[in-house]
Amino acid sequence: METIDTLIHARWVIPIEPDGVVLEHHSIAIHDGRIVAVVPHAEARAHYRAEAVHQLEQHALIPGLINTHTHAAMTLMRGLADDLPLMTWLQEHIWPAEQQWVNEEFVHDGTQLAMAEMLRGGTTYFNDMYYFPDVSARAASAAGMRSTVGLIVLDFPTAWASNSDEYLSKGLELYDQYRNDPLIRTAFAPHAPYTVSDEPLSRIQTYVNELEIPVHMHVHETAGEVQQCVAERGVRPLQRLDQLGLISPTLLAVHMTQLIDGEIDLVALRGAHVVHCPESNLKLASGFCPVQRLLDAGINVALGTDGAASNNDLDMFGEMRSAAMLAKAVAGDAGALPAMQALRMATLNGAKALGIDELVGSLLPGKAADVVAVDLSSIETQPLYHPVSQLIYACGRDKVSDVWINGQQVLNGRRLTTLDENAVLARAQDWQGRIRRHS
Amino acid sequence: METIDTLIHARWVIPIEPDGVVLEHHSIAIHDGRIVAVVPHAEARAHYRAEAVHQLEQHALIPGLINTHTHAAMTLMRGLADDLPLMTWLQEHIWPAEQQWVNEEFVHDGTQLAMAEMLRGGTTYFNDMYYFPDVSARAASAAGMRSTVGLIVLDFPTAWASNSDEYLSKGLELYDQYRNDPLIRTAFAPHAPYTVSDEPLSRIQTYVNELEIPVHMHVHETAGEVQQCVAERGVRPLQRLDQLGLISPTLLAVHMTQLIDGEIDLVALRGAHVVHCPESNLKLASGFCPVQRLLDAGINVALGTDGAASNNDLDMFGEMRSAAMLAKAVAGDAGALPAMQALRMATLNGAKALGIDELVGSLLPGKAADVVAVDLSSIETQPLYHPVSQLIYACGRDKVSDVWINGQQVLNGRRLTTLDENAVLARAQDWQGRIRRHS
Numbered sequence: 001m002e003t004i005d006t007l008i009h010a011r012w013v014i015p016i017e018p019d020g021v022v023l024e025h026h027s028i029a030i031h032d033g034r035i036v037a038v039v040p041h042a043e044a045r046a047h048y049r050a051e052a053v054h055q056l057e058q059h060a061l062i063p064g065l066i067n068t069h070t071h072a073a074m075t076l077m078r079g080l081a082d083d084l085p086l087m088t089w090l091q092e093h094i095w096p097a098e099q100q101w102v103n104e105e106f107v108h109d110g111t112q113l114a115m116a117e118m119l120r121g122g123t124t125y126f127n128d129m130y131y132f133p134d135v136s137a138r139a140a141s142a143a144g145m146r147s148t149v150g151l152i153v154l155d156f157p158t159a160w161a162s163n164s165d166e167y168l169s170k171g172l173e174l175y176d177q178y179r180n181d182p183l184i185r186t187a188f189a190p191h192a193p194y195t196v197s198d199e200p201l202s203r204i205q206t207y208v209n210e211l212e213i214p215v216h217m218h219v220h221e222t223a224g225e226v227q228q229c230v231a232e233r234g235v236r237p238l239q240r241l242d243q244l245g246l247i248s249p250t251l252l253a254v255h256m257t258q259l260i261d262g263e264i265d266l267v268a269l270r271g272a273h274v275v276h277c278p279e280s281n282l283k284l285a286s287g288f289c290p291v292q293r294l295l296d297a298g299i300n301v302a303l304g305t306d307g308a309a310s311n312n313d314l315d316m317f318g319e320m321r322s323a324a325m326l327a328k329a330v331a332g333d334a335g336a337l338p339a340m341q342a343l344r345m346a347t348l349n350g351a352k353a354l355g356i357d358e359l360v361g362s363l364l365p366g367k368a369a370d371v372v373a374v375d376l377s378s379i380e381t382q383p384l385y386h387p388v389s390q391l392i393y394a395c396g397r398d399k400v401s402d403v404w405i406n407g408q409q410v411l412n413g414r415r416l417t418t419l420d421e422n423a424v425l426a427r428a429q430d431w432q433g434r435i436r437r438h439s
Numbered sequence: 440m441e442t443i444d445t446l447i448h449a450r451w452v453i454p455i456e457p458d459g460v461v462l463e464h465h466s467i468a469i470h471d472g473r474i475v476a477v478v479p480h481a482e483a484r485a486h487y488r489a490e491a492v493h494q495l496e497q498h499a500l501i502p503g504l505i506n507t508h509t510h511a512a513m514t515l516m517r518g519l520a521d522d523l524p525l526m527t528w529l530q531e532h533i534w535p536a537e538q539q540w541v542n543e544e545f546v547h548d549g550t551q552l553a554m555a556e557m558l559r560g561g562t563t564y565f566n567d568m569y570y571f572p573d574v575s576a577r578a579a580s581a582a583g584m585r586s587t588v589g590l591i592v593l594d595f596p597t598a599w600a601s602n603s604d605e606y607l608s609k610g611l612e613l614y615d616q617y618r619n620d621p622l623i624r625t626a627f628a629p630h631a632p633y634t635v636s637d638e639p640l641s642r643i644q645t646y647v648n649e650l651e652i653p654v655h656m657h658v659h660e661t662a663g664e665v666q667q668c669v670a671e672r673g674v675r676p677l678q679r680l681d682q683l684g685l686i687s688p689t690l691l692a693v694h695m696t697q698l699i700d701g702e703i704d705l706v707a708l709r710g711a712h713v714v715h716c717p718e719s720n721l722k723l724a725s726g727f728c729p730v731q732r733l734l735d736a737g738i739n740v741a742l743g744t745d746g747a748a749s750n751n752d753l754d755m756f757g758e759m760r761s762a763a764m765l766a767k768a769v770a771g772d773a774g775a776l777p778a779m780q781a782l783r784m785a786t787l788n789g790a791k792a793l794g795i796d797e798l799v800g801s802l803l804p805g806k807a808a809d810v811v812a813v814d815l816s817s818i819e820t821q822p823l824y825h826p827v828s829q830l831i832y833a834c835g836r837d838k839v840s841d842v843w844i845n846g847q848q849v850l851n852g853r854r855l856t857t858l859d860e861n862a863v864l865a866r867a868q869d870w871q872g873r874i875r876r877h878s
Contacts, residue, residue, distance in 0.1 A: 078821075078822060079822075079828035079829055082777070082825070083767075117819055120819070283764045283773065285770070285771055287768070288768060308833075312828065313832070315819075322764075325718060325721035325761075328522075328721060329720065329725075332724055333524070335523065335524070336724070338522040379556050379559060380559070380560075380752060380754075382864055383517060383518075383868060385517075385518050386521070389518035390517075390518055393750070394517060394518060396754075396835050396836065398837035424818065425816075425817075425818065428822045432821070432823065435822075435824075
């Protein structure tokens with residue numbers, strides 16, 4: 001008998017690797033933050049004595065969901081301005097509100113609120129882009145949550161930095177600080193082609209070649225920004241980014257709703273990753289990302305919620321469902337993006353895009369124990385013929401019962417263990433009072 | 440002081456009529472199944488003494504949601520066959536399974552499961568189309584739930600009837616039985632243009648002119664059925680139905696994803712209603728219903744989930760959210776179908792389509808007390824700037840706490856009061872075992 005930290009017996013385990021497998025009556029053995037084994041119940045009981053044993057007889061275990069594009073702190077502006085196009089929403093509502101309110105306290109409180117929501121919905125890792133990434137990194141680390149914090153770069157001044165030099169130098173400092181952290185990673189996050197000029201983009205690519213961290217960027221989100229680039233520079237944004245050397249295996253191109261012939265081939269050829277945000281694209285009427293065509297071209301497609309100010313939640317279950325359903329209608333093929341592939345996009349594909357698939361994204365022995373338990377026993381998910389179908393097409397995030405990150409249980413029977421839910425809510429309501437009075 | 444049955448004090452009341460209104464710190468007074476008053480807390484406390492008083496200080500009250508198109512009993516086949524186009528799904532999976540399994544017991548157990556799901560999600564009324572409508576009517580009545588049961592008509596034999604004469608005669612019998620029922624209504628439900636021939640359709644229209652009950656029909660769901668009709672008859676299905684006199688204010692045309700110039704004008708001119716099922720249309724890759732164009736033409740558009748075998752849930756919160764988001768992308772306008780209009784589609788517009796808007800669909804004094812309380816205090820719905828934005832864009836159906844139908848509390852703190860949840864689940868699992876062994 002081997003003594004380990006945690007043993008979770010579950011009705012189903014969906015490891016994502018190998019592809020397509022659903023294990024029944026299996027257990028996950030966890031020690032020192034890592035998955036030691038994924039084996040049948042009887043074998044687990046015969047081999048392991050665990051400090052903590054969980055009997056989840058009506059649950060499916062899946063890898064922690066990876067929200068590959070969000071702006072966590074913006075959760076404090078959830079529902080502040082709806083039913084508006086992207087540029088009106090940004091220029092007349094969000095940017096003025098950010099100019100007035102964003103500071104370290106805002107980012108701390110907003111990131112905590114976002115993490116509370118994400119953990120309660122089975123998300124264990126978020127790829128973030130926002131101001132004061134040092135604050136969100138500290139908040140994530142304190143909550144035991146994984147994050148790739150974006151080293152944001154813009155041409156214009158904000159409360160975080162006054163010009164691209166300062167954005168970059170502050171970013172590089174943060175990169176150094178977290179380069180060996182167990183939970184926090186960093187990525188360059190030039191906001192978008194229309195907000196960052198050539199010089200800082202070239203410098204970023206130079207650093208990327210040296211540091212080998214990802215580049216996280218909004219690309220071809222709307223038709224308007226593509227037209228503007230063509231009018232001003234005579235090329236489409238993807239062409240411009242390629243000329244600058246940014247279309248590479250380190251790029252996470254977010255949104256990508258505007259793609260013409262040749263651009264999908266270019267992205268595939270360069271090995272760049274696409275982050276699909278179906279609900280944000282719908283709600284802001286940005287356009288339809290041709291997900292099935294991207295997958296058919298061999299491109300790695302991950303999933304993100306975008307910020308809760310646009311979307312208006314951080315619900316990866318909702319995003320998987322929307323992605324699977326929308327891809328079918330856009331492709332005109334009900335066989336497009338089947339349920340298992342949607343789950344893979346929200347887990348392993350996100351890990352691949354972020355360059356951390358050796359650590360997370362599937363339930364393989366040796367990987368970190370980032371595990372989510374979903375209770376499939378209630379009215380909404382019965383009868384049950386295929387657990388993965390249930391997870392994608394019938395399940396709400398409210399069915400997530402327990403979450404482990406790096407072996408630590410961060411959600412226990414729907415109770416958060418590393419965040420004080422009442423304190424997080426109190427601070428959200430305090431911000432609501434301040435922001436509402438001035439908006 | 441007037442003595443009444445029930446007084447509900449809520450943080451917000453969204454009555455739907457008058458349009459756009461959000462009442463703060465209001466109460467709903469209920470007596471003998473009807474809404475007596477919607478007034479501020481202080482006024483309510485001064486005027487009414489109630490048998491039951493509910494303090495819902497963090498909740499919004501909305502009218503009961505009306506699921507204007509479903510096949511309730513099919514919930515027993517939830518997730519049986521996914522990621523397939525409509526005709527493959529119907530002809531190779533659903534119709535064979537129905538032929539083998541559908542009987543009175545199946546319809547009873549499936550309808551109870553569906554109602555348990557719908558009540559837990561704030562749906563108080565469902566417009567149903569399925570076999571053995573007598574059984575579903577009895578089940579709904581026993582559960583205290585409202586339903587318009589469809590008097591289904593098909594050309595081909597099923598366990599319910601062997602030919603159109605028998606479908607119609609059994610339907611008319613049911614119409615007679617329920618003509619004065621407080622909860623149950625009936626509608627003719629010829630399945631679709633491609634499954635019902637001219638003669639029964641003409642007879643249905645003759646009866647409709649006399650009985651003035653609705654006609655509930657799948658219309659222009661897929662491109663294939665339209666092409667088939669053109670090939671076989673030289674006209675599109677809508678033309679054929681118009682020639683038969685069916686396009687009228689009594690028609691609920693469900694799906695309507697395939698519309699060419701002139702067809703929207705025709706539907707508007709005839710005063711027919713459209714039932715939009717956004718998630719079913721996406722998942723089966725049926726096409727995009729041009730919702731904003733229908734609304735702009737003055738057509739009354741209601742919302743339905745479709746059956747859980749295709750969709751795979753009966754979640755009207757999800758359907759409102761999908762409808763609001765998808766309409767924006769389809770119209771290319773982020774201002775299309777704003778949140779308040781989505782809520783209206785799921786309540787008053789459904790009531791109008793079914794010809795019962797004098798009774799339900801809004802929280803006006805004199806109407807039936809079909810009321811849903813939604814708790815907006817948790818992490819997922821905070822901060823809160825606009826309650827309707829929260830209901831549509833951030834809220835899950837799990838936030839529904841309490842439901843009243845005709846003044847009777849059918850959901851109390853998320854517990855069903857008229858259905859035995861464990862018994863319903865046990866029967867669903869029993870059917871799962873039978874169906875799985877043979878599929």
